[in-house]
Amino acid sequence: MGFFDSIKTGLSKTRDQIGAIIGVSRELDEAFYERLEEAMISADIGCDLSLEIIDNLRQEVKARSVKTAAEAYALVKEIVAGMLSVRRDPDDFPPKPWVILVVGVNGVGKTTTIGKIANEMKQQGRSVIFGAADTFRAGAIEQLRIWADRTGAGFVAQAEGSDPAAVAFDAIEAAKARGCDVCILDTAGRLHNKVNLMNELEKITRVIKRALPSAPNEVLLVVDATTGQNAIRQAEVFSSIAGLTGLVITKLDGTAKGGIALSLATKFRLPIRKIGVGEGINDLQDFDAKVYSESLFGDLPV
Numbered sequence: 001m002g003f004f005d006s007i008k009t010g011l012s013k014t015r016d017q018i019g020a021i022i023g024v025s026r027e028l029d030e031a032f033y034e035r036l037e038e039a040m041i042s043a044d045i046g047c048d049l050s051l052e053i054i055d056n057l058r059q060e061v062k063a064r065s066v067k068t069a070a071e072a073y074a075l076v077k078e079i080v081a082g083m084l085s086v087r088r089d090p091d092d093f094p095p096k097p098w099v100i101l102v103v104g105v106n107g108v109g110k111t112t113t114i115g116k117i118a119n120e121m122k123q124q125g126r127s128v129i130f131g132a133a134d135t136f137r138a139g140a141i142e143q144l145r146i147w148a149d150r151t152g153a154g155f156v157a158q159a160e161g162s163d164p165a166a167v168a169f170d171a172i173e174a175a176k177a178r179g180c181d182v183c184i185l186d187t188a189g190r191l192h193n194k195v196n197l198m199n200e201l202e203k204i205t206r207v208i209k210r211a212l213p214s215a216p217n218e219v220l221l222v223v224d225a226t227t228g229q230n231a232i233r234q235a236e237v238f239s240s241i242a243g244l245t246g247l248v249i250t251k252l253d254g255t256a257k258g259g260i261a262l263s264l265a266t267k268f269r270l271p272i273r274k275i276g277v278g279e280g281i282n283d284l285q286d287f288d289a290k291v292y293s294e295s296l297f298g299d300l301p302v
């Protein structure tokens, strides 16, 4: 399935729900705006952002002399896509190795996403090495090793319970020595408490820089779209401790309402680098703001 099909299928329930709340609207009246706001909140877009979109919409409606609900609805999709259209950096990887640090709470899909990214990079002819810096959870190292085997990525690990920063350092050193294009570091999602998490990520980042001063080139926060507005809290915590450069939104294939992608990207001004649309190795896609907006809102019911 292409991007359009997967995300369109993934968001079909939300789209139907939005349509049902808005109902058959021809008049561009206050009731339309109210129902639109309610529909957006129901889709996990969040209260503040929904209001902001409505404000923008009212301005655009005035500026463009829009008269019908259908035209206004098309404008909503345009506004939302515009909010998400962050220009992506050029796709070449100047520094070698390009170091990607992957963070996020437990179970969101970090390790799976790393496997999928490696698969994609391999297909583009890039060499990849993993650093198993989640040394906290039993089984985490083995899980990443399996993805390394599946994708042909190099693999650097130490024993469970060892210092994750030391693993990160070793992985970057190995990537340098082997001339690898990309080094991806998995991290623990769960630690005893937030202070531990903060200290650990801070130390990992510091040690990464000792191995390679320009690294990390990307710090990707992985969030599970099905957790809804809770993801905002996660992003707050991680952005305060880890200097995020981008988001990966996973599980947009399941019961996710989908609006959280918009909420997160606008609130934290971060590009959505990838989306996860399933558990399989190929279920990773680039994010397309226009297609996303279209998939979320669909057509106004007639």
Ligand SMILES: Nc1nc2c(ncn2[C@@H]2O[C@H](COP(=O)(O)OP(=O)(O)OP(=O)(O)O)[C@@H](O)[C@H]2O)c(=O)[nH]1
Pocket (backbone or CB within 6 Å): 104, 105, 106, 107, 108, 109, 110, 111, 112, 113, 134, 137, 140, 187, 188, 189, 190, 250, 251, 252, 253, 254, 275, 276, 277, 278, 279, 283
């Ligand atoms: N449906 C669906 N499932 C996903 C997606 N991404 C990951 N998963 C599943 O989510 C579960 C957790 O994935 P992991 O990759 O282990 O998550 P993690 O963040 O590494 O978890 P910890 O190592 O415990 O912190 C697994 O069952 C994955 O198959 C996705 O895009 N869609």
Ligand SMILES: [Mg+2]
Pocket (backbone or CB within 6 Å): 110, 111, 112, 134, 140, 186
């Ligand atoms: Mg993991």
